[in-house]
Amino acid sequence: MDKAKEFVEGIVRSIVDHPEDVKIKVVEGEKSTILELKVNPEDVSKVIGKGGRIARAIRTLIGVIAGRSNKRIILEILE
Amino acid sequence: MEFKDFQDFAGKNYDEAVEIALKTLGKTKEEVNIEVLQESSGKAKFFGFSLKSFKIRVFYHQDKPEIKEDQKEETDDFQEVAYDNMSVIGKKSYDFLKMTLGYLFKDAEIEKVQESDEVIQFFLHSENPDMIIGKSGILLESLQVLTYLVGNKHEDKWKRILINIDDYREKRETDIHDFIRNIAGRVKKTRRPFLTRPYSPYERRIIHMIIQEIPGLESVSEGNGLYKKVWIKSR
Numbered sequence: 001m002d003k004a005k006e007f008v009e010g011i012v013r014s015i016v017d018h019p020e021d022v023k024i025k026v027v028e029g030e031k032s033t034i035l036e037l038k039v040n041p042e043d044v045s046k047v048i049g050k051g052g053r054i055a056r057a058i059r060t061l062i063g064v065i066a067g068r069s070n071k072r073i074i075l076e077i078l079e
Numbered sequence: 080m081e082f083k084d085f086q087d088f089a090g091k092n093y094d095e096a097v098e099i100a101l102k103t104l105g106k107t108k109e110e111v112n113i114e115v116l117q118e119s120s121g122k123a124k125f126f127g128f129s130l131k132s133f134k135i136r137v138f139y140h141q142d143k144p145e146i147k148e149d150q151k152e153e154t155d156d157f158q159e160v161a162y163d164n165m166s167v168i169g170k171k172s173y174d175f176l177k178m179t180l181g182y183l184f185k186d187a188e189i190e191k192v193q194e195s196d197e198v199i200q201f202f203l204h205s206e207n208p209d210m211i212i213g214k215s216g217i218l219l220e221s222l223q224v225l226t227y228l229v230g231n232k233h234e235d236k237w238k239r240i241l242i243n244i245d246d247y248r249e250k251r252e253t254d255i256h257d258f259i260r261n262i263a264g265r266v267k268k269t270r271r272p273f274l275t276r277p278y279s280p281y282e283r284r285i286i287h288m289i290i291q292e293i294p295g296l297e298s299v300s301e302g303n304g305l306y307k308k309v310w311i312k313s314r
Contacts (some may be wrong), residue, residue, distance in 0.1 A: 007182040014175050014229045053305050054228060057221035064183045064210075064218065 004065045004073050008035055011058060016043035032072035035062075044079055082112055082138035089134045093118075100137045112138040157193045157200070168238050169194050172230030176201060176242070179222060184211050187244075196238075199230070203244040211244055216251065219244065220279050220305070241281075255282060259289050262311055263296055272312035277302070283309055 005024050013019035021040035026033060039047055048055045059075050066073040086104070090096030097113060104111070116134040162173060173192065180187045180203075187205040194200075205211055212219050223242045231237040241248070255278075262273050278286065283300055286309050290298035297314045300307040 003182070007179075010178055010182065011225060014178075015225070015232070049228075051304055053224060056305065057224040060213070060217055060221040061179070061183060061225075 004033065004062060004069075005035060007065060008037065008058065008062065008075065011061075012037065012039065012047060015046055015054065016040065017046070018043055032074055034074045034076060036076050036078055038078045041079075044077065047077055082140055084141045085136055085138045087116065087134060087136050089132070092133050093135070096133050096135045097137075100135065104137065104139055106139055110139060114138070157195050157198075159191050160194045162192075165192065165194060166199075166238075168230045168234055169199050171232070172199055172201070172226050172240055175229040176222065176226050179225070187211055194238075198239045198241060200241045200243060201226075203242065205244060208244045208247060212247055216247075216279065219247070220281075223281075224305075251282070252285060255285050256289060259286050259311070263290060263293050266311050266313060267293070267296060270313050272310055274301070275309045275311070277306035277308050279306055283307060286311075 005026055009022060009024055012022050016022060016039055018040035021038075021043070023038040025036040025038075027036065037047070046054070047058075049057075055075070055077060062073050062075055086100070088096050088100040088103070090099055093115070097108070100113075101108065101111070114136045116136050118133060160169065162170065165173060169192065173189065177189060180189070184205060186207065187203055190202045190204040192199065192201055203211065210218075211222075213221075219242055223240055226242065227237075227240040230240060243249075259275075262275070265271075266273050275286070287298050290296050290311060295313055297312060299310045299312070301310055302308055
């Protein structure tokens, strides 16, 4: 799932104020992949957005990559 | 002189109707053409109140067709811009959108960009536009939300971002227009409110604008989140 990781990294780095603090850990499961996203505490609200709309937009777009790989990709934002 | 515009006015009698008309339009008697539509009959009294039953139609020439002017300005202001001539927001949005498309939709390209003081419009092209639009526009909307955030980051005056692919938005707008007008007619007739399916903010804006122009009706969004349903009801 390097592609999904790369994609999320690229997008999140553009959104946040501290791109150097963006870390993603990939946990591969049998049917799904979990992307654990860690950002600077100041940026957490930015990545989630008002009413979760930014996180939702990112997850929707991840769905495109997931659809091609036939595997679920779950984005978890760690606090 | 040909008078293109006209408006109807009513008063207790001819003089009052004319006076109201001239005041409203800001014209003198010489500048307009007055036609009597309905003369008041002597019996036009209703519980002691005299009805405003003298109706006239006033033809006049509008010096400043305000609405037309506005529309013209908007289209004139929209200019196709090459990358080098884009504003800072334009460049940031362009870079981000290009990067995102590169990850997700390799065959999509940014065909042209239009920019005005308030809005930046991206026109995309792809062999498979449906892939980029997503179910009821959800992917396009997501791209728009993220591009808006990244493009306007650290800016004082934010610009709206619109992403279009082929003529998707035009088609969708026409569909919404037809549907909402249809519903509005029904609500007006039956006076029964109607709740739509969830629409995106951009689409709700179109709906509110349509309903605003119809006297006697109002529209109210309902729900939380990005996609909300809209009530269309009589006021």
